[in-house]
Amino acid sequence: MSIPSIKDVAKLAGVSTATVSRVINSPEQVREATRLKVQEAIRNSDYSPNTLARDFRRGSTNIIIVVVPKVGDPFFSAIMRGIRNAARTEGYSILIREAAGSEMGPDEISSLVVSRQADGIILLASVSPFGTEILSERSNRRLPIVIGCETMSPDLSDFPSVHINNVLAARDATDYLISQGHTKIGFIYGEKQSLLTADRELGYRAAMRDAGLDVEEGWVAEGRMTIQGAEHAARHLINHQNPPTAIFCANDEMAMGCIHELKSSGIRVPEDISVMGFDDIRYAEVMDPPLTTIAQPALEIGERVVYRLVKEINRKPEAGKESKAIAKPEVVPHKLIVRSSVTKHRH
Amino acid sequence: MSIPSIKDVAKLAGVSTATVSRVINSPEQVREATRLKVQEAIRNSDYSPNTLARDFRRGSTNIIIVVVPKVGDPFFSAIMRGIRNAARTEGYSILIREAAGSEMGPDEISSLVVSRQADGIILLASVSPFGTEILSERSNRRLPIVIGCETMSPDLSDFPSVHINNVLAARDATDYLISQGHTKIGFIYGEKQSLLTADRELGYRAAMRDAGLDVEEGWVAEGRMTIQGAEHAARHLINHQNPPTAIFCANDEMAMGCIHELKSSGIRVPEDISVMGFDDIRYAEVMDPPLTTIAQPALEIGERVVYRLVKEINRKPEAGKESKAIAKPEVVPHKLIVRSSVTKHRH
DNA sequence: ACCTATTATGTAAACGTATACATTTTTAAA
DNA sequence: TTTAAAAATGTATACGTTTACATAATAGGT
Numbered sequence: 041m042s043i044p045s046i047k048d049v050a051k052l053a054g055v056s057t058a059t060v061s062r063v064i065n066s067p068e069q070v071r072e073a074t075r076l077k078v079q080e081a082i083r084n085s086d087y088s089p090n091t092l093a094r095d096f097r098r099g100s101t102n103i104i105i106v107v108v109p110k111v112g113d114p115f116f117s118a119i120m121r122g123i124r125n126a127a128r129t130e131g132y133s134i135l136i137r138e139a140a141g142s143e144m145g146p147d148e149i150s151s152l153v154v155s156r157q158a159d160g161i162i163l164l165a166s167v168s169p170f171g172t173e174i175l176s177e178r179s180n181r182r183l184p185i186v187i188g189c190e191t192m193s194p195d196l197s198d199f200p201s202v203h204i205n206n207v208l209a210a211r212d213a214t215d216y217l218i219s220q221g222h223t224k225i226g227f228i229y230g231e232k233q234s235l236l237t238a239d240r241e242l243g244y245r246a247a248m249r250d251a252g253l254d255v256e257e258g259w260v261a262e263g264r265m266t267i268q269g270a271e272h273a274a275r276h277l278i279n280h281q282n283p284p285t286a287i288f289c290a291n292d293e294m295a296m297g298c299i300h301e302l303k304s305s306g307i308r309v310p311e312d313i314s315v316m317g318f319d320d321i322r323y324a325e326v327m328d329p330p331l332t333t334i335a336q337p338a339l340e341i342g343e344r345v346v347y348r349l350v351k352e353i354n355r356k357p358e359a360g361k362e363s364k365a366i367a368k369p370e371v372v373p374h375k376l377i378v379r380s381s382v383t384k385h386r387h
Numbered sequence: 388m389s390i391p392s393i394k395d396v397a398k399l400a401g402v403s404t405a406t407v408s409r410v411i412n413s414p415e416q417v418r419e420a421t422r423l424k425v426q427e428a429i430r431n432s433d434y435s436p437n438t439l440a441r442d443f444r445r446g447s448t449n450i451i452i453v454v455v456p457k458v459g460d461p462f463f464s465a466i467m468r469g470i471r472n473a474a475r476t477e478g479y480s481i482l483i484r485e486a487a488g489s490e491m492g493p494d495e496i497s498s499l500v501v502s503r504q505a506d507g508i509i510l511l512a513s514v515s516p517f518g519t520e521i522l523s524e525r526s527n528r529r530l531p532i533v534i535g536c537e538t539m540s541p542d543l544s545d546f547p548s549v550h551i552n553n554v555l556a557a558r559d560a561t562d563y564l565i566s567q568g569h570t571k572i573g574f575i576y577g578e579k580q581s582l583l584t585a586d587r588e589l590g591y592r593a594a595m596r597d598a599g600l601d602v603e604e605g606w607v608a609e610g611r612m613t614i615q616g617a618e619h620a621a622r623h624l625i626n627h628q629n630p631p632t633a634i635f636c637a638n639d640e641m642a643m644g645c646i647h648e649l650k651s652s653g654i655r656v657p658e659d660i661s662v663m664g665f666d667d668i669r670y671a672e673v674m675d676p677p678l679t680t681i682a683q684p685a686l687e688i689g690e691r692v693v694y695r696l697v698k699e700i701n702r703k704p705e706a707g708k709e710s711k712a713i714a715k716p717e718v719v720p721h722k723l724i725v726r727s728s729v730t731k732h733r734h
Numbered sequence: 735a736c737c738t739a740t741t742a743t744g745t746a747a748a749c750g751t752a753t754a755c756a757t758t759t760t761t762a763a764a
Numbered sequence: 765t766t767t768a769a770a771a772a773t774g775t776a777t778a779c780g781t782t783t784a785c786a787t788a789a790t791a792g793g794t
Binding site: 047062 | 750752
Binding site for chain 1: 390435437442448452458459461468471484501529614643647669670673674675
């Protein structure tokens with residue numbers, strides 16, 4: 041015997057398929073006696089609805105896909121927790137899609153958007169520059185999309201989003217270093233094309249400029265968001281003829297690489313060089329030295345991003361209007377976390 | 388105008404829907420002239436196939452779902468890379484499902500298995516104890532499942548799986564500590580119910596026994612696989628009246644917590660106490676001190692686990708046999724990585 | 735030009751569910 | 765009881781594809 045369908049149940053219970061369907065989807069509509077009979081038949085036939093057929097018929101899946109750059113990134117732990125919480129209360133299932141850097145091409149992202157395998161998409165991964173054109177094509181705006189954490193290029197900025205103010209946060213971080221007496225401050229950014237770390241660099245440079253400090257050529261380098269990349273960048277910075285006394289890394293993982301490289305070169309952190317991170321991943325406080333960094337309200341971001349998305353999903357009906365309204369981003373507060381990797385500079 | 392279907396394309400191109408379908412799925416079957424005409428129509432109508440309908444009709448999705456305990460765990464980076472590689476060459480898409488400890492109840496895992504939203508499932512997360520009954524029910528054995536890394540309870544052991552020999556690996560780790568002159572060796576395991584860390588504990592105890600060494604009550608504690616848990620456990624161990632001179636942690640993250648706790652208590656690592664990890668996550672080598680640990684061939688595991696799964700998916704046809712054949716696990720080699728967190732014990 | 739073998743296309747049914755609408759049964763009021 | 769209103773159930777269709785089968789077009793020989 042093959043896999044049982046709703047018909048089998050109907051026959052077994054002596055009712056129509058419509059009634060079985062109602063027992064499953066709106067039990068209050070069917071009389072108790074019938075309901076019991078049907079439920080009994082469901083058990084006996086070991087039936088469970090064919091999700092594929094159901095989703096097809098309904099035209100929706102109750103699934104939200106979260107696109108994440110890399111599953112092994114500790115930064116996403118808390119965000120995902122927030123996403124799960126909110127998704128559960130809203131009745132959605134979460135599936136995660138790994139973008140893995142540039143390995144997820146325009147085709148993939150496009151197919152994700154255009155095929156209705158999900159009711160909505162949460163982008164925690166940068167889609168610039170490759171996917172930008174894709175997403176901005178009107179034709180691909182079929183599925184609601186909300187962007188979390190990431191900064192998007194201007195032509196995508198009308199997507200709803202929730203994130204901290206990265207420019208301001210980086211500025212605060214830099215200001216803190218300056219307040220500790222540092223004047224020669226280096227910066228390690230992530231990927232060249234990433235607008236996210238570009239924003240952080242903007243904040244860094246703004247703070248330096250406003251404090252009347254120079255940013256020497258060679259004080260900023262690319263760390264590719266990886267440990268090895270940051271090690272390489274750190275080596276570059278300390279080999280500079282006039283090396284910085286403090287280094288601001290665009291995320292914590294790079295800070296780890298940076299610190300490791302410094303120590304390996306016999307440089308003490310923070311006594312010789314201070315290091316500042318970004319994100320406050322869970323390893324930050326057990327590092328040696330514990331990392332001074334910027335914390336994002338990850339749980340809150342996760343929750344708000346799905347509430348925002350669900351709102352978007354539910355106001356599909358009036359699709360006639362082709363709502364051109366630019367969604368203003370929801371900005372959540374960041375926070376400076378002072379630990380021990382930054383210390384006062386002794387002149 | 389609503390969302391275009393294959394019918395619209397057919398009308399526009401002046402052919403039947405069957406031909407359009409063929410142009411999409413087996414272009415070589417249709418004459419070039421027609422093909423071009425249809426492709427033109429597809430472009431003009433901005434059509435893309437409704438995945439829901441297609442999957443429903445085909446009865447399969449070309450999707451593999453990977454169940455992972457937590458997305459923020461660096462251990463899964465490399466495994467996922469392997470999975471992605473293999474999945475791409477096999478023509479499958481990967482979606483990830485976060486189990487998040489015990490938050491994914493039997494219902495969820497069951498629904499995952501029984502609904503055909505995927506063609507197969509890769510379990511990197513332990514399903515013991517809660518999901519065990521679920522999975523072992525014959526009625527739920529509808530979707531091919533392959534287990535990676537994890538150890539399963541005996542009644543699930545007939546699922547295909549690929550992993551290292553955890554018992555042996557833990558034994559090798561412990562033997563290494565013993566070879567360095569340690570006789571008082573502690574152990575921090577993960578979760579009480581986890582068979583995975585139970586295996587590692589088994590290996591640890593076996594090594595101790597075979598070396599004629601005692602394991603004192605109080606030398607082993609639960610670290611819950613988290614930093615905080617490990618800190619707590621470490622505190623427990625060092626407060627013992629006769630504290631160990633080496634601590635073996637069931638994963639690297641706990642080793643980080645352990646080391647942090649030791650240092651905070653003024654204990655030097657490895658001079659006073661040696662610490663050994665497990666997994667060789669990417670942070671292991673930049674820790675201070677760099678962590679001596681056991682490496683798993685993560686990339687290989689990832690690849691083999693999907694090849695195994697695909698094999699399973701493809702031999703569905705002969706379902707009549709209800710293949711009771713117990714699949715023997717594929718065991719891959721582990722490797723001891725010697726760094727600096729373990730040193731010779733001075734008597 | 736004719737017939738055959740091959741190739742290309744069209745026709746129509748099916749997949750499993752949900753639901754609008756029609757019909758039957760029940761309930762409650764008179 | 766009778767009747768109207770309300771509630772429960774049944775009938776039948778649609779969702780968008782794919783595909784077995786039937787039919788039409790082409791090509792290749794004579």
